[in-house]
Amino acid sequence: MVKHIFVTGGVVSSLGKGLTSAAIGMMLERRGLKVSMQKLDPYINVDPGTMSPYQHGEVYVLDDGAETDLDLGHYERYTNARLDKHSNYTTGKIYSEVISRERRGDYLGSTVQVIPHITDAIKDAILKGVAPGVDVAITEIGGTVGDIESLPFIEAIRQFALERASSDVMFIHLTLLPYLRASGEMKTKPTQQSVGKLREIGIQPDVLVCRTEQPMSDDMARKISLFCNVRREAVIEERDVEFSIYEVPLMLVKAGLDKIISRRLHLPVDVEANFDDWRAMIADMRATTQVCEIAVVGKYIQLHDAYKSIYESLAHAGIANHTKVKIRKIRAEDYYEQGSILLEGVNGLLIPGGFGERGVEGKIRAIQLARETGLPFFGICLGMQCATIEYARNVVGLEGAHTEELDPRAAHPVIHVIPENAGVEQKGATMRLGKYLCELAEGSLARKLYGASSVYERHRHRFEYNNSYREQLERAGLVTSGRYADKNLVEIVELKNHPFFIGVQFHPEFKSKPLRPHPIFAGFVAAALAHARNGGRAGKPEHTVA
Ligand code: GLN
Numbered sequence: 001m002v003k004h005i006f007v008t009g010g011v012v013s014s015l016g017k018g019l020t021s022a023a024i025g026m027m028l029e030r031r032g033l034k035v036s037m038q039k040l041d042p043y044i045n046v047d048p049g050t051m052s053p054y055q056h057g058e059v060y061v062l063d064d065g066a067e068t069d070l071d072l073g074h075y076e077r078y079t080n081a082r083l084d085k086h087s088n089y090t091t092g093k094i095y096s097e098v099i100s101r102e103r104r105g106d107y108l109g110s111t112v113q114v115i116p117h118i119t120d121a122i123k124d125a126i127l128k129g130v131a132p133g134v135d136v137a138i139t140e141i142g143g144t145v146g147d148i149e150s151l152p153f154i155e156a157i158r159q160f161a162l163e164r165a166s167s168d169v170m171f172i173h174l175t176l177l178p179y180l181r182a183s184g185e186m187k188t189k190p191t192q193q194s195v196g197k198l199r200e201i202g203i204q205p206d207v208l209v210c211r212t213e214q215p216m217s218d219d220m221a222r223k224i225s226l227f228c229n230v231r232r233e234a235v236i237e238e239r240d241v242e243f244s245i246y247e248v249p250l251m252l253v254k255a256g257l258d259k260i261i262s263r264r265l266h267l268p269v270d271v272e273a274n275f276d277d278w279r280a281m282i283a284d285m286r287a288t289t290q291v292c293e294i295a296v297v298g299k300y301i302q303l304h305d306a307y308k309s310i311y312e313s314l315a316h317a318g319i320a321n322h323t324k325v326k327i328r329k330i331r332a333e334d335y336y337e338q339g340s341i342l343l344e345g346v347n348g349l350l351i352p353g354g355f356g357e358r359g360v361e362g363k364i365r366a367i368q369l370a371r372e373t374g375l376p377f378f379g380i381c382l383g384m385q386c387a388t389i390e391y392a393r394n395v396v397g398l399e400g401a402h403t404e405e406l407d408p409r410a411a412h413p414v415i416h417v418i419p420e421n422a423g424v425e426q427k428g429a430t431m432r433l434g435k436y437l438c439e440l441a442e443g444s445l446a447r448k449l450y451g452a453s454s455v456y457e458r459h460r461h462r463f464e465y466n467n468s469y470r471e472q473l474e475r476a477g478l479v480t481s482g483r484y485a486d487k488n489l490v491e492i493v494e495l496k497n498h499p500f501f502i503g504v505q506f507h508p509e510f511k512s513k514p515l516r517p518h519p520i521f522a523g524f525v526a527a528a529l530a531h532a533r534n535g536g537r538a539g540k541p542e543h544t545v546a
């Protein structure tokens with residue numbers, strides 16, 4: 001029998017519900033259970049694939065090509081849950097399914113309504129998110145309780161619980177205890193009110209996870225317990241972590257959350273969650289005195305969430321190299337205007353993925369500097385495309401080399417749309433998405449880093465390296481070290497006579513975990529450390545490309 005945990009949020013958004021849900025999954029796995037993770041998002045977009053990074057942050061891509069909410073990145077980083085397109089449903093996706101059923105005539109003429117048709121579709125979606133063999137399915141409801149748009153989801157999970165044994169379903173509500181500096185006190189009223197909203201619909205939370213800046217006193221917890229009808233031991237403090245978000249799972253285990261869940265869901269209770277390696281990792285992070293600094297030159301640089309998985313992956317690579325990784329965020333347009341002074345003192349340059357014109361020339365200029373001065377360089381997706389353009393323009397001498405995305409009439413479209421994708425007009429889910437095989441050339445930096453002859457990586461782009469220029473670029477020294485043989489697509493470019501210069505068409509940042517850093521990120525940070533040790537001068541290439 002699969003057990004279900006629903007995680008809701010109250011008072012305000014951005015409380016870290018995704019992280020908390022992931023931490024819950026992690027602690028259950030570390031008690032020997034198999035979990036699945038799912039997010040239900042109340043907005044009407046069918047998926048976040050077409051949403052602006054300004055509003056939605058990063059679009060997280062799964063193996064099967066689903067474009068999902070960035071909370072799924074937390075799920076994959078913290079747990080071993082297998083995620084696919086059923087792991088993220090939006091209102092838009094639910095409605096489009098119901099409406100196409102209605103058009104097919106599946107409802108046999110009955111009036112199609114929120115209850116029961118939409119709520120039934122939500123309950124089906126919850127079940128589709130549970131992979132075979134799973135013990136506990138964790139479903140996070142996006143948004144905040146009390147929003148008009150989240151109502152059908154909250155109603156659906158109420159029904160879901162009603163239709164099952166009480167020991168099979170539980171509700172965890174994440175809430176905020178605001179601290180009023182002026183009066184020096186913490187307030188429980190917003191929590192009481194958001195729990196009130198849940199109880200109005202018929203959901204009694206079993207656990208309250210209280211986000212706080214200050215310690216929650218026992219008195220306060222008792223008050224919350226009394227007013228919210230939640231047992232005292234199930235009112236749990238989740239204080240702002242001062243060192244690293246990796247401490248969140250440990251904090252919740254210390255507060256006994258894993259035991260409370262196990263008792264409530266009649267799961268084995270006399271087990272200890274084993275976090276030895278995780279604790280050792282944090283101790284090591286604390287002890288580290290080395291530092292290297294990586295510049296990330298991008299378009300959405302002022303938004304932390306737009307490059308979330310990249311920043312996470314750099315942190316993982318730091319753990320692997322026993323170093324702190326400082327990130328210098330630089331707006332690509334600023335680089336275009338101000339130039340190399342902005343990169344002074346950094347030990348590596350990372351150019352992330354992106355779309356559209358703005359900032360591209362700045363990125364190209366920054367890459368030129370890295371190539372010429374031996375600064376370790378790592379380009380991802382658009383970053384790889386920019387590296388190819390830079391090489392074509394400045395080394396091969398192809399004036400007007402560009403990507404068709406930004407200059408459809410470019411004299412030398414070194415990055416282009418492959419013929420089979422030309423003419424696609426619809427925007428949603430029409431890119432090359434999800435996992436593809438990449439074969440790694442013998443003797444290449446890529447192969448050395450991965451320690452394998454082929455790998456699977458995730459994609460999200462429309463444009464590709466143009467094979468018509470391959471011979472010219474290779475002859476001039478831009479090695480193609482990764483290929484998708486089936487379609488003859490170039491996936492990785494790199495340089496021989498450079499300490500570390502690699503561009504990848506895929507998104508390796510979606511596959512990095514704290515204790516299993518992605519090999520290219522790990523290698524990049526190692527190269528940056530070497531650069532820092534050299535006093536900022538270019539090191540020797542550590543590898544030889546055949
Ligand atoms: N805009 C480029 C493309 O569509 C790169 C996309 C990306 O960086 N994710 O090919």
